[in-house]
Amino acid sequence: MSLLTAIAEIAGVFVGFGALISVTRRSEIDAAQLGLVRAVVTIGLEVLVAALIPVGLSRYGFAGHDLWLLSSLIFLAIIWVVLILSLRNAENRQLAIQRTHSDPVMAAFFWVLLEIPMQAPLVLVILGINPSLDPAFYITALVLNLFQAAFVLAQFVYSQAAEPAQNRNESATG
Numbered sequence: 440m441s442l443l444t445a446i447a448e449i450a451g452v453f454v455g456f457g458a459l460i461s462v463t464r465r466s467e468i469d470a471a472q473l474g475l476v477r478a479v480v481t482i483g484l485e486v487l488v489a490a491l492i493p494v495g496l497s498r499y500g501f502a503g504h505d506l507w508l509l510s511s512l513i514f515l516a517i518i519w520v521v522l523i524l525s526l527r528n529a530e531n532r533q534l535a536i537q538r539t540h541s542d543p544v545m546a547a548f549f550w551v552l553l554e555i556p557m558q559a560p561l562v563l564v565i566l567g568i569n570p571s572l573d574p575a576f577y578i579t580a581l582v583l584n585l586f587q588a589a590f591v592l593a594q595f596v597y598s599q600a601a602e603p604a605q606n607r608n609e610s611a612t613g
Contacts (some may be wrong), residue, residue, distance in 0.1 A: 445582050446490040452483075474534040475595040482588040485521055489514040490581055507573035511564040514580065520557060549590060557583035 493510040501509060525531045539546040560576035564570070 443490045443494050443578075443581075446578075446585065449486075449585060453607060461589055467493060470530065471534055471537065472598055474538075475591055475598065476533060478529075478591045479595065481521060481525070481587055482584060482591060485517055486584045486588060487580060489584065491512075493577065501607070504567065504570040504573055507564050507577055510577060511561040511573075511580075514577070515558065515561045515565070518584075520563075545594065549587070553587050553590060555601065557587065 489510075491508055492513050496506055496509055526535065557580050560579045563572045564576045
């Protein structure tokens with residue numbers, strides 16, 4: 440369980456960092472960049488909560504496959520609720536479409552190499568494929584979710600780095 444609390448602490452760093460960016464640079468961030476910051480905070484919160492679910496449930500006597508089954512069900516539900524609520528927001532939906540059109544490779548990387556592999560281990564736990572691997576499957580999903588936060592944070596950082604270069608190019612040609 441100490442690994443789970445350590446993952447929650449790491450996720451807390453992403454949440455704090457994303458919140459700090461959004462507060463200190465609010466006037467300098469465009470809608471797309473603000474969407475990335477919100478995504479970092481949201482994914483970080485998702486990881487933080489998911490890492491603490493088994494810790495909390497174990498205090499109520501859940502153990503073994505029952506612990507990981509219930510934790511996986513809750514984690515998967517959180518993922519889908521966050522996705523649905525996020526995409527129900529028109530601004531978030533438009534930003535997701537815009538990002539997909541502007542950089543389909545990065546969008547494919549996110550969805551195909553991070554999102555699907557993150558959810559797959561949770562489904563394996565729920566299906567009871569190999570109960571001895573339930574903790575490993577759950578940790579794999581957590582780590583991939585944490586990689587998502589890092590990936591989105593990197594996108595934000597690189598979008599910040601590209602913006603001054605674009606402004607310099609516009610000034611030189613204008």
